[in-house]
Every structure is written in C-alpha cells, then in structure tokens.
Amino acid sequence: MNIELYDKIKNLYLKYHKEKTWNHVESVAKEAKKLAIQYHLNIEKCTIAALVHDISAILSPDDMYKYAKELGYQIDPSEEKYHFLLHQRISKEIAYGYFHIEDEDMAVKIIEQLRKKYWDARHNCYAYVLGGKSEIQRFSDDGEPSGTAGKPILEVITGNECGNCLCVVTRYFGGVLLGTGGLIRAYTNAAKEALSVCRLGELTEGVHAFLDVDYNYVGKVQYICAQNDITIVNTEYADGVTFELMMENAARNVLEKNMTEMSSGKICLRDTCSMQMYRDDTGKLCR
Numbered sequence: 001m002n003i004e005l006y007d008k009i010k011n012l013y014l015k016y017h018k019e020k021t022w023n024h025v026e027s028v029a030k031e032a033k034k035l036a037i038q039y040h041l042n043i044e045k046c047t048i049a050a051l052v053h054d055i056s057a058i059l060s061p062d063d064m065y066k067y068a069k070e071l072g073y074q075i076d077p078s079e080e081k082y083h084f085l086l087h088q089r090i091s092k093e094i095a096y097g098y099f100h101i102e103d104e105d106m107a108v109k110i111i112e113q114l115r116k117k118y119w120d121a122r123h124n125c126y127a128y129v130l131g132g133k134s135e136i137q138r139f140s141d142d143g144e145p146s147g148t149a150g151k152p153i154l155e156v157i158t159g160n161e162c163g164n165c166l167c168v169v170t171r172y173f174g175g176v177l178l179g180t181g182g183l184i185r186a187y188t189n190a191a192k193e194a195l196s197v198c199r200l201g202e203l204t205e206g207v208h209a210f211l212d213v214d215y216n217y218v219g220k221v222q223y224i225c226a227q228n229d230i231t232i233v234n235t236e237y238a239d240g241v242t243f244e245l246m247m248e249n250a251a252r253n254v255l256e257k258n259m260t261e262m263s264s265g266k267i268c269l270r271d272t273c274s275m276q277m278y279r280d281d282t283g284k285l286c287r
Helices: 003-015 019-038 043-052 061-070 077-081 083-097 104-117 150-159 179-196 215-227 249-263
Strands: 123-130 136-140 165-171 202-213 231-237 241-248 270-279
Touching: 003 019, 003 043, 019 043, 043 083, 061 083, 077 083, 104 123, 104 136, 104 165, 123 150, 136 150, 150 165, 150 179, 165 179, 202 215, 202 249, 215 231, 215 241, 215 249, 241 249
Parallel strands: none
Antiparallel strands: 123 136, 123 165, 202 241, 202 270, 231 241
C-alpha cells in the first residue's frame, strides 16, 4: 500500500501514545489483506480500512461525543449513555477529514441506495467530482438522451468549482416530452437548486486544538482569536477556562507566539490535530 499514508496513520496513533491500538489495527490489517486475497477484493482498500477502523482512539469518549454533536449526528440513547460507542462513526470522519481518504465506491453506493429508494422513478441521473484535484469526474444520463442530464449536472458542479461532490437528480415522468433543450434546462436548474441549499466551503489545512488558561487571560485569547479568524468551537469554565479552537496553520503560529509572550512559555496548545477543514458561508471554520 501507499507507504506515505501508512506512516501517516501510524504516526498519528503513536503521537497520542496509542501503541497498543496501533499493534491491534496492524494485526487486523494483516488479516484483512489475507481476506482480500481470498475473496478477490481490493487489497489496498481493505488494508487501509483495517488500519483506520480504530483511529478514533486518539480521542476520549467525551471528545468523540462533542465531535459527533458538532457534525450533527443523530445519537441514539445507548450512545448518549456510553460515548465510546461512537468510535466507529468517528473513525470514519477522521479517515476522511485527516487522511483525506476518499472512495469512489461510496459515491456508487449512495447512487444505488437512491435508485432503490426511488425505484418507481423513470430516471436517476447523476454526476460526481472526487479527489484532491477533482481528477475523478463521472456522470450518467440513466436513459435520458445522451448529453441531456448527467453532463449538465456535472457542468453545474464544476462551474461552481465544487469538489468531493455528488449530485443525483431523480425524475418522474409527468406526461410532457421536454425535448433536448428542455431536459438540459430541467437538469441544470435542479442541480443548481440542490447546490444552493448545500453547505459549501473552501478546503484548507488547519489545526484543531485545546487551550487551557486562567480567567485573567480569557479576554486576551478572545481578542487574538477574533483578530486572526480563529474559530472558538466551545468554551468550558471550571477552575480555569478551556477553549476548543479551530484555525488555519498561519493563525496557529500567531496564537502560539502571543501565548508564549504573555505567559513566558507556560501556556501552550494541547491535543493538536492537523486536519483538512473548510470555512462555511459565515466564515466559520468547520470539519
């Protein structure tokens, strides 16, 4: 498999002192490789899946819960009571967000699910763009005249400079033949409307971290964050104050410099985790 990705996954486990977990997933990966060979599956995909299936171990159960809430997960009663049960779903998010593991098979699976859901529809036309440089582009007219459905949807996605995006337009025949031009307009407008209600953002490399300070530093931290586009995800007040922060790499350098100067090196970020994130339409950084 990709040696660079292998090392990156391993180093993240070891960074958070999860040597036992790393030994476990490495053992699982060896078995996954054997099964992939036996059942003629993609060896690299099976190996990577095994290596990251427990990557959420770098987070505490409470942090998994906070992350799940931030992502808008529906959390069932058992997960509310036992936060560690979220570990598989959170591992998936880390795999996508931190290691940028993207899978075309997932797009295909979603399309198939929608086809089953809307089994009585005449057409389920789609387009998707995947990859760090949008190098994977696919579309389907699903029985519509060639070039009247999938390609217009794709052009809406690429025209809006969207990546890692799948758009499916489901059509029920209403008894009126739209013609070539009418179909192109219909699928184009449907894709535009779908994108208009999506939460879009520009991907950037950044850091998620925590900062523990005394109460007399609270105002200074809030000011520095406001001046440097650092998103305060959450603030907890106890004997001291803990800020949960998300920031781009340049802002991290500014924050660390200011904290070092103000506290003579006594205050520093903890539990830092580099990841890909984006700014939403309000300017807030999101994972």
